[in-house]
Amino acid sequence: MRIATYNVNGVNGRLPVLLRWLAETAPDVVCLQELKAPDEKFPEAAIRDAGYGAIWHGQKSWNGVAILAKGCDPVETRRGLPGDPDDSHSRYIEAAVGGVLVGGLYLPNGNPRPGPKFDYKLRWFDRLIDHAATLIGMDAPVVIAGDYNVMPTDRDVYKPERWRDDALFAPEVKAAYFRMLGQGWTDALRTLHPDETIYTFWDYFRNAYARNAGLRIDHLLLNAPAAKTLRAAEVDSYVRGWEKTSDHAPVWVELGT
């Protein structure tokens, strides 16, 4: 089973790119982030015509997450993280697909730092870690995938010194990421490619993609039953080179299940 995550940066503006990528690579499960569309504007028909069932949690203008499943409907198990009933952002959705529990997330950016947006990022990350603690020990494979908005190490940034004060590279945020890994999650991409330069995001400007001035911020975290069957993990970097493309590229894992 191939499970992917893709921050599309506007699901309607990006629909041709998304449909082309689905047709060319046929992933079994896809977590989407930054739909930038309310629930009623989600392109359900086009995605169904492409062969995918879907659940989504939209929001006007910003945020928004979805889970697609090839040839079936994801069975929703949760939308939104527990721990803050006043959180109005659509940033987490979770479903069972083919015996795998899949969480799709869009972690807050957190800039500028310091400030209320950064505080929100840290609180949101804490809530994610609390929820992840309830999933890590499941007997079934669990994959928590999405845009974590954190580069875990210097190796995940084209120029680390330029990002020292940024909310995506702040010590508190990296610490939260490693606290989550400490529960027993496997960072699939880094585990299979320990020494490679791998990015999942490139700015639209400064010719960032052509210069490979990127960041690795989209991650797939696997619990032990999922990690045991991990066969491959890759970035579909070439999609970043398409016309009218997102600033993120799709990232995926292949599990033996």
Next chain:
DNA sequence: ATGCCTTTTAGGAAAAGA
């Protein structure tokens, strides 16, 4: 050092993204 692009909403300009 910098949102230098891009999307969204809205019908011009501004917010947000990373």
